[in-house]
Amino acid sequence: MRTRSSGTLQFPRTMNQRLGSLLDAARLLQRRELSPVELTRACLERIASGNDASRAFITVMSEQALADAQRAEKEIGKGRYRGPLHGIPVSVKDLMDVAGTPTTSGSSVPARKPAHDAPVVANLKRAGAIIVGKTNLHEFAFGTTTDETAFGAVRNPHDRSRSAGGSSAGAAVALVEGMCYGSVGTDTGGSIRIPAAACGVTGLKPTYGEISAEDVVPLSTTCDHVGPLALTVADAAMLYYAMTDGDASADRVPETAEGPLWLGVPVPYFLDKLDEGTRTAFARSRALLADSGHSIADLSIAHAERTADVYLHIVLPESAWYHTPLLEKYADKYSPGVRLRLEMGRYVLAEDYVRAMHARTVLRRAVDKALEGLDALLLPALAIGAPPLGAASVAIDGTSEPVRAMMLRLTQLFNITGHPAIAVPCGTGADGLPRAIQLVGHRGGTERLLAVAAAVERQIIGGAGSVGGGAG
Amino acid sequence: MRNNVAAWLARSVADAEARGLPELKPLLETLSRSLQALRDADQEFGHPAIPEDDEPAAG
Numbered sequence: 001m002r003t004r005s006s007g008t009l010q011f012p013r014t015m016n017q018r019l020g021s022l023l024d025a026a027r028l029l030q031r032r033e034l035s036p037v038e039l040t041r042a043c044l045e046r047i048a049s050g051n052d053a054s055r056a057f058i059t060v061m062s063e064q065a066l067a068d069a070q071r072a073e074k075e076i077g078k079g080r081y082r083g084p085l086h087g088i089p090v091s092v093k094d095l096m097d098v099a100g101t102p103t104t105s106g107s108s109v110p111a112r113k114p115a116h117d118a119p120v121v122a123n124l125k126r127a128g129a130i131i132v133g134k135t136n137l138h139e140f141a142f143g144t145t146t147d148e149t150a151f152g153a154v155r156n157p158h159d160r161s162r163s164a165g166g167s168s169a170g171a172a173v174a175l176v177e178g179m180c181y182g183s184v185g186t187d188t189g190g191s192i193r194i195p196a197a198a199c200g201v202t203g204l205k206p207t208y209g210e211i212s213a214e215d216v217v218p219l220s221t222t223c224d225h226v227g228p229l230a231l232t233v234a235d236a237a238m239l240y241y242a243m244t245d246g247d248a249s250a251d252r253v254p255e256t257a258e259g260p261l262w263l264g265v266p267v268p269y270f271l272d273k274l275d276e277g278t279r280t281a282f283a284r285s286r287a288l289l290a291d292s293g294h295s296i297a298d299l300s301i302a303h304a305e306r307t308a309d310v311y312l313h314i315v316l317p318e319s320a321w322y323h324t325p326l327l328e329k330y331a332d333k334y335s336p337g338v339r340l341r342l343e344m345g346r347y348v349l350a351e352d353y354v355r356a357m358h359a360r361t362v363l364r365r366a367v368d369k370a371l372e373g374l375d376a377l378l379l380p381a382l383a384i385g386a387p388p389l390g391a392a393s394v395a396i397d398g399t400s401e402p403v404r405a406m407m408l409r410l411t412q413l414f415n416i417t418g419h420p421a422i423a424v425p426c427g428t429g430a431d432g433l434p435r436a437i438q439l440v441g442h443r444g445g446t447e448r449l450l451a452v453a454a455a456v457e458r459q460i461i462g463g464a465g466s467v468g469g470g471a472g
Numbered sequence: 473m474r475n476n477v478a479a480w481l482a483r484s485v486a487d488a489e490a491r492g493l494p495e496l497k498p499l500l501e502t503l504s505r506s507l508q509a510l511r512d513a514d515q516e517f518g519h520p521a522i523p524e525d526d527e528p529a530a531g
Contacts, residue, residue, distance in 0.1 A: 303513075309507075312503065336495075344496060347488075358517060359510070
């Protein structure tokens, strides 16, 4: 069993600390010391006993999952081991098509009824993953809290009166609660990294386009990213490979980056508005990394303060494009707030959409320039701890700020630019809620980012993995 | 606020009200401020038809 050596950092304990990480379970499965059926049944039992309280899952696929687990058990028994995902229970955000199950998108709008798996789901199955169910989300992924979903807000496992973030909230909570060993989410403005940070797990948004978004209900086609949530960086890497091409061979686990890292902290805009817990946790993590010999310098990203204006004028019209036919037919089925945000997109002029797309190219170059000579950018993933359920505003330094804007503030730029970014837990604030750092890598450099993140994870939390688990 | 953004807002609010969505008004007002900021940043973002030393448009 590995132990958590965290210095002064505090990490909340979770269900999965009793169970270990995906790779811990995979080693036991490969050695036939654990059966996929046993592992899957344990996850299904945790879903059965915990889902009413957490609301992590919308659809539980018990029968299919057990049948798939039995098949995996036979295959492994016959020596046909496919790799670390073989026999591992995984959850899928209910925005993605899984053959034979409804895709609700967290909405009362009539669900899609797919006959085929989305390519990302097919890839996971090819790698041997067992899909245990489909997780809850902010309706149509258009929000950061899940306060708007037809299936009840997902509750934060560290304080059930608080949001689990969003939109991929069920994906993060399912990991912390031990209901699965890996989750699939989507991220259009931070929807993987935000719930990962709020719940204390790892969340990866790869470079734009690396993982197929086909047969995934779109929010904004040029900002949507599909990616994994996991208990450790190494687990996230395994899921990333499986989701990309169906091959999660053990030899693809990225080497932890060796030697001093060169990291840049974007200060203006990104560190302007943080709650006390985030500011303190980030400063501690930065100091730990610097004390370990890594080079960390302050820098600025040109035009960063324009991020929200550019983002709005891309995401609003793109989301309106997909939803217009549904709005015409099922307007009263949407949550009022989601419906209004979608309707707002119908008023953005083509000229202003193109204006924002031009600004996007400038922002992309600005992030490229900031990354020159660096391994990664280092910044917080989420400016605040998980907000209370239903909260519309939060106080920062005595000023009331909208929750939605505060939650998107540090992540959405990298959806505009397409750079890979990962949220890694970095302890808790004085409020006991998880906090996370974010590392941003070079475009096309997701594998290198994972290696850097593995080194940072080891430095910050002693190699024991994410807050959600890892101590096998 | 420049007149063209004000005109866009007036047209948009009128259309929303005609479609039975008066509650869109505050959201469109917020969006209009974002739109103004985005348009004001044309020069900063290197709009190809605006010389770098151009004076900002008045009114």
